[in-house]
Amino acid sequence: MLRWLRPTAQVATVYDIDLLALRERGIRGVILDLDNTIVPWGARQPGPELPGWIAAAKDAGFRLCIVSNNMGSRVTGLATMLGLPVVTGALKPRRKALRRALSQMGTTPDATALVGDQLLTDILGGNRLGLHTILVRPQSRREFPLTRLTRVVERALLRGRRHR
Ligand SMILES: [Mg+2]
Numbered sequence: 454m455l456r457w458l459r460p461t462a463q464v465a466t467v468y469d470i471d472l473l474a475l476r477e478r479g480i481r482g483v484i485l486d487l488d489n490t491i492v493p494w495g496a497r498q499p500g501p502e503l504p505g506w507i508a509a510a511k512d513a514g515f516r517l518c519i520v521s522n523n524m525g526s527r528v529t530g531l532a533t534m535l536g537l538p539v540v541t542g543a544l545k546p547r548r549k550a551l552r553r554a555l556s557q558m559g560t561t562p563d564a565t566a567l568v569g570d571q572l573l574t575d576i577l578g579g580n581r582l583g584l585h586t587i588l589v590r591p592q593s594r595r596e597f598p599l600t601r602l603t604r605v606v607e608r609a610l611l612r613g614r615r616h617r
Contacts, residue, residue, distance in 0.1 A: 457580045458572045458610055460588035467491055467568055467589055468506055472513050475566055480585055482560030483510065484551060485537075486569035487521040487528060493593035497527055499535055507535055516558035520550050520567075522574060545569075546578035555582075571600065572607045 464470055467490060475483075488494045491503055510517060517537050521528050524541035532539035538557050543550030555565055562583040569575020570591040579586040596604075 457577055460576045460586045463588045465590050468502060470568065470587060472510055476513060478585065479564055480566045482516040482558035482565040484554045484565060484567040485517060485519050486575045487519050487531065488523060489570040489591040489593060489596060490568055490589055492531065494595045499531060504535065507537065516560060518554040518557050520545065520554045545574040546581060548578060548582045551578055551582050571603065572610060573603045
């Protein structure tokens, strides 16, 4: 079970991802979690750095797709502002929405990375589908109340890993 929760890579923020290294690994598509991964939780506007990063990723030849467990006009509005396709109400760690993102991007699991801030939804779902999973630190301390509970589990898992 634990190996399913182990991200392929860990970075501080989405901006720390080495896009060229991903390309060299054969990655062509990147699934992006929304809240606390590319925007602070519950944000209605993207931060100033995000549009430039998205443009750079597209210029480097990556297909991008947002996959969020959240839904509603805030989520679709952000995707429109960023010019990205989105799958909402994704129910990660279930794989169905992730597969939809792959068909949207036209990529296979071995050519797709997933960036997310949660082990039990993003990383678990991505690993189950065989994606290259990248864990980022949450952008804000605000989050869905249930998430605060799973963070306790997450911290214990990450601590356990360091001691191994
Ligand atoms: Mg998130």
